[in-house]
Amino acid sequence: MEFLDPEYKRRHNWILVIGQGLVGLAVVTVALMLVLKAYGFDVDRKTGEVIQNGLVYVDSAPDKANIKINGQDHPDKTNTRFTLLAGGYDLQLNKEGYRTWQRKFELEGSEIERFNYPMLVPKDLKTVKVDSNTTMKSVYSQSPDRNWLIVSENADLSSMKEYHLTDLTSAKLPKIRSFAIPDGVFEKAVGPSQFEVVDWSNNNTDFLVKHTYDNKFEYALLNRDQPTKSFNLKTIGTIDGEVSLLDKSADKFLVFNKSSGALTLINKKDKKTSLLLSGVLSFKSHGDDKILFTHVSPSDKTKARVSLIDNNKLYDIRDIPLSENLPLNIASFQDKWYIIIGSEKEGKTYIYEDFVKKSKATTSAKVSPIRVIKNNISSNLKLEFSKNVRFISSFGGGDISIYDMEDKKSYHYKIDAIMPAGDAPIWLDGHRIVVSGNGQGMMIDFDGSNKQVLTPLPSSKNIYFDRDYEKYYTIGSLDAVTYTLDQVALRTPADQ
Numbered sequence: 001m002e003f004l005d006p007e008y009k010r011r012h013n014w015i016l017v018i019g020q021g022l023v024g025l026a027v028v029t030v031a032l033m034l035v036l037k038a039y040g041f042d043v044d045r046k047t048g049e050v051i052q053n054g055l056v057y058v059d060s061a062p063d064k065a066n067i068k069i070n071g072q073d074h075p076d077k078t079n080t081r082f083t084l085l086a087g088g089y090d091l092q093l094n095k096e097g098y099r100t101w102q103r104k105f106e107l108e109g110s111e112i113e114r115f116n117y118p119m120l121v122p123k124d125l126k127t128v129k130v131d132s133n134t135t136m137k138s139v140y141s142q143s144p145d146r147n148w149l150i151v152s153e154n155a156d157l158s159s160m161k162e163y164h165l166t167d168l169t170s171a172k173l174p175k176i177r178s179f180a181i182p183d184g185v186f187e188k189a190v191g192p193s194q195f196e197v198v199d200w201s202n203n204n205t206d207f208l209v210k211h212t213y214d215n216k217f218e219y220a221l222l223n224r225d226q227p228t229k230s231f232n233l234k235t236i237g238t239i240d241g242e243v244s245l246l247d248k249s250a251d252k253f254l255v256f257n258k259s260s261g262a263l264t265l266i267n268k269k270d271k272k273t274s275l276l277l278s279g280v281l282s283f284k285s286h287g288d289d290k291i292l293f294t295h296v297s298p299s300d301k302t303k304a305r306v307s308l309i310d311n312n313k314l315y316d317i318r319d320i321p322l323s324e325n326l327p328l329n330i331a332s333f334q335d336k337w338y339i340i341i342g343s344e345k346e347g348k349t350y351i352y353e354d355f356v357k358k359s360k361a362t363t364s365a366k367v368s369p370i371r372v373i374k375n376n377i378s379s380n381l382k383l384e385f386s387k388n389v390r391f392i393s394s395f396g397g398g399d400i401s402i403y404d405m406e407d408k409k410s411y412h413y414k415i416d417a418i419m420p421a422g423d424a425p426i427w428l429d430g431h432r433i434v435v436s437g438n439g440q441g442m443m444i445d446f447d448g449s450n451k452q453v454l455t456p457l458p459s460s461k462n463i464y465f466d467r468d469y470e471k472y473y474t475i476g477s478l479d480a481v482t483y484t485l486d487q488v489a490l491r492t493p494a495d496q
Contacts, residue, residue: 052109053083059116060093060101061469062495068092078118086111093118097492101450117431119469121443121452122492130163130173130473132484140475141197142464143204143224144248149174149464149473150197150207150224151485156188157181157195157209162224163485165466165473172496173487174473179227185220186232189213202248210243219243221250237266237273247288254285261295277309282326292339294326306341310356317355317367321345327381333389333405340392342381349373349383349394351403373401373410380424388430391446395424400433402446413448426460429469436460441474455488470496 058067060078067074070090076082078093086109093101098120107113139152139160149163158181163174193213200207205225211218219239223229233239233253241257251268254276263277276291277283281304283293289311297305303319304326320326320343327342339352350369358367375381377396384393392403398415415425417437425433428443434454435442441457444450455474457463462475474486489496 052086054086054107054109054111054113055081055083056107057081057112057114057116058091058093058118060095060118060120062095062120062491065093065095065098065101065118065120068094091115093120095120097122097124097494099123099452103445103447103449117429117445118450119432119443119490121454121490125455125488127455128173128487128489130485130487131161131176132482139195139197139209140462141200141207143207144200144202145204146465146467147204148224149485151475151483152195153178156193157186157211158183160222160224163473165464165471179224181222181230182228184232185222185230186211187213187216187218198243199245200248201245201250203250206250208243208245208253219253233266236268236271244285246285249288252288256280256283263291263293281322282328284328284330286330286332290330292328292330294320294328296322308339308355315356315359317341317352318350320350325379325381327383329383329385329392331385331389333385338385338389338392338405340383340394342375342383342394344375344377344379344381347375347377349375349381349392349401351392371403371408371410373403374412375399375401380422382424384427386427386430386446390430391427393425393427393433397424398435398437400425400448404446411447415442417442420459423459423461428465434460434463436462455486 058078058080063078065078067076067078084107086107088106091103091105101118101120103115105113133153139157140150142149147164147166149165151161153159153161159178160181162177162179165174167175169175191214193211196210198208198210206221206223209220209222211220219233221231221233233243239255241255244254246252246254246265253266255264255266261279261281262275263280263283265274265276277293279295281294283291285291291309294304294306297303297319300319302322304322305319306317306328308315308317317339318341320341323344325344329340331338336354337356339355341350351371351373352367353370355367373394375394375396376399377394380396382395384395385391386393390404390406392405394401398419400413400415402411415435415437419435419437423436425435428434431446433444436457436459439456441454441463443452443454456476457474458476463472465472470491472488472490474488475483477483
């Protein structure tokens with residue numbers, strides 16, 4: 001019988017070994033092919049050469065825009081994804097009635113490039129008058145959720161107008177209502193008064209207003225929804241400095257006295273005042289447990305020491321030369337904490353990543369910044385995070401430096417237009433800034449590309465976008481005493 005034949009058994013075993021080896025080789029080959037495919041490797045069907053691809057996502061607002069790659073039409077429209085051979089490309093997006101959006105980029109093999117931020121701007125921007133009044137207003141501000149725009153109706157801020165940007169009339173204009181500020185919230189001034197919205201609570205209802213008058217100042221928290229709940233902060237504590245909201249709360253107020261360097265906390269609920277820090281030169285808080293601040297360095301009186309209080313523990317970060325302006329900022333992005341420190345005299349912005357975590361993990365006394373940005377700015381340096389916190393910006397007049405924390409890239413460019421004195425760019429959203437140059441509004445992508453000229457704009461503080469970025473509103477003056485609120489559509493009629 002065959003199964004008793006030694007030669008047969010030997011031949012059968014070899015067949016099993018070879019078969020198992022071939023199966024194993026096939027499994028390894030398929031796994032390797034899948035891994036190579038995942039890393040973008042492929043075979044050119046024409047030449048037989050091994051190539052490496054990258055993946056590209058292209059989105060736009062509005063969508064269904066035509067795509068061109070290196071001048072060639074792509075079969076898909078936005079929103080889509082496709083693979084491209086590693087290399088340099090010129091991406092163009094076009095749609096009828098809109099200006100061209102364009103970006104050059106380098107695609108690495110196995111890399112994913114996401115263009116999920118392009119905003120197309122109509123070729124013809126049409127302006128519609130929303131409202132006007134006979135007195136040029138000094139107070140106008142927008143709620144953090146971009147639902148409401150408030151404008152003062154008179155010089156003493158006794159009444160205000162509220163424009164509901166997401167509740168429109170049949171004419172697609174914001175609904176308007178007026179509300180009165182109760183008597184006694186602000187002191188009566190003998191001479192001219194100046195009002196300024198300092199901050200909004202994250203409830204989108206309460207907003208903090210500073211009133212400067214007769215060589216004095218005061219602060220009040222106004223409530224646009226229930227104005228009778230508005231109150232002057234002197235009713236809950238001593239206000240002897242600049243006031244801001246702690247963690248955007250309508251119940252906790254930080255008071256910073258620049259002369260004494262005292263930073264105090266006033267709690268509305270129990271009307272208690274607590275001294276948090278002394279000798280402070282500048283500060284930036286985040287949440288209710290982090291305060292980034294500067295104070296005179298104990299080792300060198302010509303320098304400022306930058307320190308951080310995190311969960312009641314003090315960390316010293318670095319010393320920088322003393323100057324009038326010592327800008328700071330702190331925020332979290334992708335589960336990492338970023339600290340930015342501006343040094344005008346050095347012409348540098350220092351960026352730190354997870355400083356506390358690294359301080360605990362290292363035996364060295366020093367944690368180095370992950371990036372140092374050079375600035376051509378000697379005064380009025382402003383440090384900001386984009387709305388999505390992905391980008392760090394240092395603004396000074398028309399000089400702009402951007403650091404992309406996701407792609408680890410830096411950009412530097414200048415605004416080639418005359419900006420209003422004291423004006424600065426502002427972040428429109430997560431990928432664009434808005435500036436006023438030569439009397440016109442300009443919208444620019446984070447890297448300096450796609451500069452789009454908008455309608456007339458006296459200042460970057462005078463432009464407000466709706467929640468979906470389909471419209472924007474500008475406040476300007478018809479003449480020396482008359483203001484106007486205008487609406488501009490960022491969609492053509494076909495996309496409205």
